[in-house]
Amino acid sequence: MKVYAAHEKIQNFLLNNPIDGVTIVDDVRKCHYYISGKYSQTYYNPLLKGIIIPYTGHNSIDLKSMKDKELKLFIISTRTRYVAEKAVTLTLSLLGNTINYHSLLKEGNWSSRNSDKRLPWVSIQGLSVGLFGYGRIGENIHKMLRGFDCEFYTIDRDKTYPEDIFLVKNLTNLVQVSDIIIIAAPLNRTTEEIFNQRLFSRMKNKYLINVGRGSIIDEKSLYDALKNSTLKGFASDVWYKYPKGKETMLPSTYPIYELDNVVLSNHSGGFTTNTNTEVNEALLKLLVKLRDDNFEEQLDLEKLI
Numbered sequence: 001m002k003v004y005a006a007h008e009k010i011q012n013f014l015l016n017n018p019i020d021g022v023t024i025v026d027d028v029r030k031c032h033y034y035i036s037g038k039y040s041q042t043y044y045n046p047l048l049k050g051i052i053i054p055y056t057g058h059n060s061i062d063l064k065s066m067k068d069k070e071l072k073l074f075i076i077s078t079r080t081r082y083v084a085e086k087a088v089t090l091t092l093s094l095l096g097n098t099i100n101y102h103s104l105l106k107e108g109n110w111s112s113r114n115s116d117k118r119l120p121w122v123s124i125q126g127l128s129v130g131l132f133g134y135g136r137i138g139e140n141i142h143k144m145l146r147g148f149d150c151e152f153y154t155i156d157r158d159k160t161y162p163e164d165i166f167l168v169k170n171l172t173n174l175v176q177v178s179d180i181i182i183i184a185a186p187l188n189r190t191t192e193e194i195f196n197q198r199l200f201s202r203m204k205n206k207y208l209i210n211v212g213r214g215s216i217i218d219e220k221s222l223y224d225a226l227k228n229s230t231l232k233g234f235a236s237d238v239w240y241k242y243p244k245g246k247e248t249m250l251p252s253t254y255p256i257y258e259l260d261n262v263v264l265s266n267h268s269g270g271f272t273t274n275t276n277t278e279v280n281e282a283l284l285k286l287l288v289k290l291r292d293d294n295f296e297e298q299l300d301l302e303k304l305i
Contacts, residue, residue, distance in 0.1 A: 001291045002047065004028045006036035010054060013280050014287075021291045033290060035283070041065045050074060052286065054279055056083055056137065056270055059187040059213055074286060077136055078279045079270030083237075084140030086269035087182055087211040090235035091145075094207060094263045095180075097121040124148050130178030132171065133185030133212060134161070141182055153177050175199060180207045187213035200225040210236040211269050214251075223254035226261060235263035242267070 002025045005011040014024045025031050029045040035052045036043075038060040050072030051061065056079045066073060093099060097119065104111050111119040128151040131138045142152055142165065155174055156167040168174050171194060175181060181203075185191050195208070195217040208231055210217060219240050225231040239251035256262055 001033070001287075002031045003033045003035065003287060004031035006034070006038070007054070009276075010035055010280070010283070014283075017280075017284060019284065019287055019291065022287055033287070037061075039066065044069060050290075052076065052283070054283060056080055057186060057213065074290075076279050076282050076286065078282045079275055080136040081140045082272050082275055083211050083269035084137050084144060084184070086237050086265065087137070087141050087184060087209055088144045090211070090237065090263055090265060091180060091182065091207070091209050092124065094209070094233045094235040094261075095122040095124055099263055100260060124150060124180070126150065127179040128153060128177060130154070130174040130181040131165075132174060132181055132183045134165075135184070135186075137184040137211065138182075141184060171199065172202065175202050175206070178206065180209065183208070183210040183212040183216055185212045185216060187215055191216050193218040195222070197221040197224070200230055204230055205232045207231070207233045207235075209234075210238055212238060214239045219252060219254060223252070223256055226256060226259050229261075231261070233261040233263075235265070237265040237267055237269045239267065 001021060002023045003014065004025050004027065005014060006028070011024065028034055028043050030047065031045070032047050032049045033052055034043060034048060034050075035054060037053055037055045037057070039051050040062045044065070048069070048071060051066065051074070053061070053073070053075045056075070056077075058073070058075065061073065063073075100119070101111060101121075124145070125148050129145060131141060131152065131154040134142075134154040134157070138154065142162070145152075146164070152165040153168055153174055154161070154165055155170060161167065166177075168177060183195070191212075192215055197218065200221050203225065208217075214236070222231075222234065226234055234256075240253065241249055241251055243249040250257060251264065251266075257264055
């Protein structure tokens with residue numbers, strides 16, 4: 001079995017950790033399995049059997065092209081629980097007013113602690129949480145927040161759900177019943193800019209957290225909703241503008257970062273001190289299973305397209 005990894009560090013790791021029966025090649029046109037977060041028809045070769053994503057998202061994968069060529073898709077799911085933890089961290093930081101308290105106290109400002117104008121924070125306990133996306137990340141967010149005595153809602157996608165989660169018909173219903181909406185859905189043609197001006201008009205005094213993809217939210221509508229205080233607060237690990245190298249770059253065309261009701265994170269949800277080691281170990285185990293042709297847990301492309 002021949003394997004090629006687009007990322008140099010993964011390619012080197014595989015070369016330094018050989019597996020019997022698995023050859024690491026230096027040309028994507030000579031591999032059976034291609035390890036990358038991106039795929040298009042350009043990378044196809046007659047030997048190719050499947051794509052392995054060592055990250056959490058598949059929005060840079062040409063799923064239709066894969067389906068046409070009957071390729072298999074696998075995702076190393078190791079990072080999902082860390083992305084879920086990042087979502088929980090952002091939620092608690094936003095509601096807890098953590099960034100504002102920190103910034104003010106660095107200047108000796110105690111947020112009017114000894115007066116009637118003392119700045120409070122909001123407890124998540126007893127609030128309703130709407131999970132837009134209930135895959136691996138959404139499931140982990142649900143598990144992590146259970147101890148806060150919240151009510152949980154998600155959209156009914158005709159699958160099995162835990163008993164403590166309430167199901168609604170659509171996103172409008174989800175927004176209506178939720179105090180906090182956490183986006184953990186993939187970016188595709190049905191979710192792109194689905195959070196728009198019309199939807200934000202129904203989100204007065206609600207909180208929005210995003211660990212899915214930036215473009216699930218219409219950028220201008222988000223800024224307007226925050227500036228006009230329609231949204232009570234927003235926290236995100238995913239954005240609209242990304243640096244290609246080491247250049248300094250703000251994450252949005254609009255000055256979202258200037259607003260006090262926002263918490264920013266630099267798309268680091270899946271990047272912890274030990275994540276890469278765990279992903280590499282999981283990758284080796286997956287390659288052994290693929291070599292032995294005993295791995296059946298591939299993603300259903302039909303459902304993803």
